[in-house]
Amino acid sequence: MAASPVLPKLVGQRVKRREDPRLIQGGATYVDDVKIAGMQYVQFKRSDIAHGRIRSIDVSAAREMEGVEAVFTGKDIAAMLKPLPIGTPFTSPPHYAVAIDAVRYGGEAVAVVVASDRYVARDAADAIVVDYEPLPAVIDPELAMQGKPTVIYPDFPNNLSVPLISSGTGVHGSTVDDSAIDKAFAAAEVVVRQRMHNHRLAPSAMEPRGVVAHWEPSKGFMTIWSSTQNPHILRTMIAGMLDVGESQIRAIAPEVGGGFGAKINIYPEEYVVAAVSKRLGLPLKWIEERSEAFVATTHGRGIIGYLEMAARKDGRVTGVKLRLIADIGAYNMLLTAAIPTLTMMMANATYDFPAIRTTLTEVFTNKTPTDAYRGAGRPEATYFIERGMDLLARELNMDPAELRRRNFIAKDRFPFHTQTGAVYDSGDYEKALDAALTAADWEGLKKQREAMRSDGRIVGLGLAMYVEVCGMGPSAALPSTGGWEHSQVTVERDGRITATTGVSPHGQGNETTFAQMLADQFGVPLEHVTILHGDTGVVKQGIGTFGSRSQAVGGTALHMAGTKVKTKMAKFAAAMLEAHEDDIVFENGEVMVKGAPASAKKFSEIASFAYVPIPLPEGMEPGLSDEAFFEPSNNTYPFGCHIVMLEIDRETGEPKLLKVVAVDDAGNLINPLIVEGQIHGGLAQGIGQAMIEEVVYGEDGQLLTGSFMDYALPRAIDFPHFELHATVTPTPVNPLGAKGVGEAGTLGSTPAMVAAASDALGVPHVDMMLRPEKLWRIIQAQGGQHGSEQEGGRP
Amino acid sequence: MAQISVTVNGKTRRAHVEPRTLLVHFLREQLNLTGTHIGCDTSQCGACTVLIDGRSAKACTVFAVQVDGSSITTIEGLATGDRLHPLQEGFWEEHGLQCGYCTPGMIMAAVNLLADNPAPTEQEIREGISGNFCRCTGYQHIVSAVQHAAGKK
Numbered sequence: 001m002a003a004s005p006v007l008p009k010l011v012g013q014r015v016k017r018r019e020d021p022r023l024i025q026g027g028a029t030y031v032d033d034v035k036i037a038g039m040q041y042v043q044f045k046r047s048d049i050a051h052g053r054i055r056s057i058d059v060s061a062a063r064e065m066e067g068v069e070a071v072f073t074g075k076d077i078a079a080m081l082k083p084l085p086i087g088t089p090f091t092s093p094p095h096y097a098v099a100i101d102a103v104r105y106g107g108e109a110v111a112v113v114v115a116s117d118r119y120v121a122r123d124a125a126d127a128i129v130v131d132y133e134p135l136p137a138v139i140d141p142e143l144a145m146q147g148k149p150t151v152i153y154p155d156f157p158n159n160l161s162v163p164l165i166s167s168g169t170g171v172h173g174s175t176v177d178d179s180a181i182d183k184a185f186a187a188a189e190v191v192v193r194q195r196m197h198n199h200r201l202a203p204s205a206m207e208p209r210g211v212v213a214h215w216e217p218s219k220g221f222m223t224i225w226s227s228t229q230n231p232h233i234l235r236t237m238i239a240g241m242l243d244v245g246e247s248q249i250r251a252i253a254p255e256v257g258g259g260f261g262a263k264i265n266i267y268p269e270e271y272v273v274a275a276v277s278k279r280l281g282l283p284l285k286w287i288e289e290r291s292e293a294f295v296a297t298t299h300g301r302g303i304i305g306y307l308e309m310a311a312r313k314d315g316r317v318t319g320v321k322l323r324l325i326a327d328i329g330a331y332n333m334l335l336t337a338a339i340p341t342l343t344m345m346m347a348n349a350t351y352d353f354p355a356i357r358t359t360l361t362e363v364f365t366n367k368t369p370t371d372a373y374r375g376a377g378r379p380e381a382t383y384f385i386e387r388g389m390d391l392l393a394r395e396l397n398m399d400p401a402e403l404r405r406r407n408f409i410a411k412d413r414f415p416f417h418t419q420t421g422a423v424y425d426s427g428d429y430e431k432a433l434d435a436a437l438t439a440a441d442w443e444g445l446k447k448q449r450e451a452m453r454s455d456g457r458i459v460g461l462g463l464a465m466y467v468e469v470c471g472m473g474p475s476a477a478l479p480s481t482g483g484w485e486h487s488q489v490t491v492e493r494d495g496r497i498t499a500t501t502g503v504s505p506h507g508q509g510n511e512t513t514f515a516q517m518l519a520d521q522f523g524v525p526l527e528h529v530t531i532l533h534g535d536t537g538v539v540k541q542g543i544g545t546f547g548s549r550s551q552a553v554g555g556t557a558l559h560m561a562g563t564k565v566k567t568k569m570a571k572f573a574a575a576m577l578e579a580h581e582d583d584i585v586f587e588n589g590e591v592m593v594k595g596a597p598a599s600a601k602k603f604s605e606i607a608s609f610a611y612v613p614i615p616l617p618e619g620m621e622p623g624l625s626d627e628a629f630f631e632p633s634n635n636t637y638p639f640g641c642h643i644v645m646l647e648i649d650r651e652t653g654e655p656k657l658l659k660v661v662a663v664d665d666a667g668n669l670i671n672p673l674i675v676e677g678q679i680h681g682g683l684a685q686g687i688g689q690a691m692i693e694e695v696v697y698g699e700d701g702q703l704l705t706g707s708f709m710d711y712a713l714p715r716a717i718d719f720p721h722f723e724l725h726a727t728v729t730p731t732p733v734n735p736l737g738a739k740g741v742g743e744a745g746t747l748g749s750t751p752a753m754v755a756a757a758s759d760a761l762g763v764p765h766v767d768m769m770l771r772p773e774k775l776w777r778i779i780q781a782q783g784g785q786h787g788s789e790q791e792g793g794r795p
Numbered sequence: 796m797a798q799i800s801v802t803v804n805g806k807t808r809r810a811h812v813e814p815r816t817l818l819v820h821f822l823r824e825q826l827n828l829t830g831t832h833i834g835c836d837t838s839q840c841g842a843c844t845v846l847i848d849g850r851s852a853k854a855c856t857v858f859a860v861q862v863d864g865s866s867i868t869t870i871e872g873l874a875t876g877d878r879l880h881p882l883q884e885g886f887w888e889e890h891g892l893q894c895g896y897c898t899p900g901m902i903m904a905a906v907n908l909l910a911d912n913p914a915p916t917e918q919e920i921r922e923g924i925s926g927n928f929c930r931c932t933g934y935q936h937i938v939s940a941v942q943h944a945a946g947k948k
Contacts, residue, residue, distance in 0.1 A: 016888060019895070020886070020895075023892055023895030023898055024870075024883040024886050024892065024895075024898060024899075025830070025870065025871065025873075025879075025883065026830015026831070026869065026870035026899050027830065028830075028895055030829075030832070032823075032829070033823075033829035035827075119815070205894070206832075206834045206840065206842060206894065206896040206897045206929065206930050206931075207894065208834070255894075255895065256894065257832070257834075257894045257895065257896030257897075258896060260930070287833075290834065290835035290836045290840070291836055507894030507931050508893070673890050674890065676936070677890050677931070677936055680932055680933030680934075680935045680936065681930070682933075683933055684933030684934070707835070707836070707837045707839070708835050708837055708839035708840060708928070713840075713928050713930070715921075715925040715928065715934075716921040716922075716925050716929075716937065716938065717921045717922055717925045719934060719935070721917065721935065
């Protein structure tokens with residue numbers, strides 16, 4: 001037998017993506033590409049005021065229009081759907097999918113039109129007349145906490161959704177002992193204080209949301225396509241709301257054009273389209289317009305932080321207090337209430353704080369609800385704490401890198417139990433810092449900055465560390481859904497491998513990375529592995545893609561299922577080759593007895609025997625397919641260091657990013673090319689937040705940034721070339737040693753940007769976003785000069 | 796209803812359209828060419844970019860009746876048989892896409908860019924694709940993809 005070429009190991013290689021051929025040729029199927037005979041279109045009539053009572057709704061003109069199948073008001077929908085469920089344990093006011101007697105944010109749905117054509121549906125929605133009695137809009141969360149200008153829900157005094165929860169030093173269940181914190185601040189040699197705002201953002205996946213629901217009455221079965229990150233959760237929730245069995249629903253996430261956390265939530269539109277399809281017995285399609293997405297898709301962030309840090313003169317932090325106020329908008333959605341709790345948990349950052357206390361209040365306002373957005377609670381924590389470290393460094397006249405170094409959790413202290421409830425799995429923060437300082441040439445950059453300043457330019461440097469919680473699970477951390485992941489691996493009759501995964505990629509490239517893993521595990525070519533996902537009719541179980549969990553949790557489930565099948569395959573091979581299964585090896589697409597290449601059997605030969613086992617080896621079942629659920633024992637905690645250099649135009653105040661260096665440690669990497677793409681995307685969103693993105697509401701509750709004309713999504717010209725580097729600290733939490741990388745870029749880049757702007761202007765802190773007008777005013781207040789203080793005032 | 800005759804990806808199509816029908820809806824709904832996407836409603840995002848008589852245009856900003864007699868190229872018509880267009884190859888080789896939603900429009904915009912400037916600098920590429928949003932990639936690998944394609948020309 002001719003020797004087969006040796007297959008290269010693929011894990012760790014820059015393998016180009018297997019998803020791409022369909023995507024670069026227009027062959028992918030997104031929700032709006034799904035067409036079903038007889039399909040009708042849904043349009044939502046939305047509130048154009050932020051807060052008010054509905055006096056009346058007149059749908060008569062809409063109903064009479066040619067092509068209109070049906071029109072439903074909130075009362076009609078309430079007869080089909082209970083108030084929406086949430087995934088957190090907090091009490092919440094009833095949230096109807098379509099408003100009944102009051103609207104609480106601009107864009108809330110008030111009526112539903114079904115029509116033969118999307119243009120007709122839009123015309124009909126425009127013909128609906130709603131008479132409102134306007135109420136004052138609650139916009140500022142800190143005024144809202146005083147019940148001003150009004151109270152949105154009578155049962156929630158002072159608009160408090162979550163009145164107060166605490167974590168950290170001296171918090172024991174529901175009791176708090178302030179003595180350790182008080183002692184730290186009483187003994188402090190230096191204290192810094194700062195109010196900061198991590199402002200609201202619009203997630204803005206390029207594909208807006210969309211749903212197609214098809215209830216087939218004679219089968220008692222629904223197929224629902226949705227642009228979602230988690231079709232299995234969708235199936236569970238829709239089944240619960242329609243009061244049918246989960247086995248009566250097939251939920252499909254077809255090609256999904258980005259999610260960034262905003263497509264985790266199960267939305268009113270998904271429930272309504274499903275319920276109305278069931279009511280009418282018709283296939284229905286709803287596709288979100290972008291201007292709808294700005295009001296109807298959850299926003300991210302929106303947290304105010306009051307930070308106090310106590311320290312010794314040598315830079316050692318002795319105590320941290322962080323009081324958080326989350327502006328959650330008008331309703332609790334699936335995970336709304338949980339996101340800011342991640343800010344509490346991750347406020348420990350990369351530091352060994354002797355005492356830390358975080359408190360959190362969540363406040364209702366007349367705005368679009370918030371929920372997960374890339375980073376989801378951790379960028380907020382990173383921003384507040386890293387800015388605090390910079391304030392201390394400035395106060396102590398110390399290099400910000402050196403101050404951080406003095407406070408790191410040492411690398412020999414992992415697993416590290418933080419006082420805010422996390423158990424950091426592994427870390428070497430000093431290594432990441434040093435890698436970044438070297439890669440960026442920190443000392444050289446400082447010299448460059450001084451040279452540019454002597455030319456009259458306004459230039460600053462910023463550095464930030466981050467640690468984030470990824471690999472979501474375990475189930476205790478996700479009590480509403482479970483935190484495991486599932487996979488089924490099958491060696492088909494022809495010897496090729498098909499695997500399903502419960503994660504639901506929408507740009508992350510798991511069809512490639514997971515195929516790399518199985519190709520290596522079985523010793524077969526990449527082309528012989530197919531990864532299926534995103535369809536509850538094909539993938540038996542799953543949780544979904546969020547919280548940077550695909551590789552760490554989904555990848556491990558895949559590996560476990562692969563191991564089971566490989567073991568069984570070895571047994572069949574052993575029976576065929578009359579050898580012991582321990583002596584069976586898998587190499588180059590063949591299975592053989594170790595050291596006896598002449599014994600090699602092709603995968604197809606073993607599979608033929610496994611599926612037609614004559615005779616069936618004793619104690620075995622036919623077939624080569626098995627599944628695994630992986631429940632992680634802990635989260636993973638990737639970390640890194642981001643450095644930026646930024647210049648501010650003296651005449652216009654416009655910030656320009658000159659340099660970005662990112663060192664990220666995500667543990668072991670399966671595909672560095674894909675990891676780079678993930679980090680680039682995260683950096684762009686983190687820098688975008690610092691520099692140009694901001695959701696802005698007027699005092700009347702009108703969204704002022706309701707389209708891409710007003711909400712500044714970053715363009716290619718907004719960024720320089722990102723310089724990426726990695727350190728590798730594997731996690732012990734899973735056998736792959738992989739931590740997760742989807743969100744990392746949004747954590748360090750944002751505070752680094754703000755640090756650089758503050759440094760450039762020579763001020764302690766300029767809050768995000770770095771609006772040119774704001775920066776220009778600071779320059780003007782300095783008499784057009786900047787940073788005129790002595791050099792020692794800055795690092 | 797108005798009658799139009801348009802050459803789309805080399806094939807002449809005759810159709811009746813409402814005067815208000817957008818070109819992007821005509822392509823997607825009537826011709827079933829769903830590779831051209833819709834990402835906004837204000838002509839900012841560029842997901843719907845196609846070539847009209849060889850020049851890139853946002854198909855959400857053009858009525859179908861306006862292209863009567865024109866020649867349109869969409870992403871489905873870019874490859875030559877089994878041979879990918881250099882930009883399609885570039886996007887694949889350089890990981891110039893993640894979710895893929897902006898990709899067809901981004902590629903069509905880049906076709907126009909390279910037609911005007913066959914050897915653009917990085918800054919010229921960044922400027923040239925700034926009519927198109929991508930939320931996934933941070934644009935860096937898209938720049939590499941365009942450079943890859945330019946190198947092949």
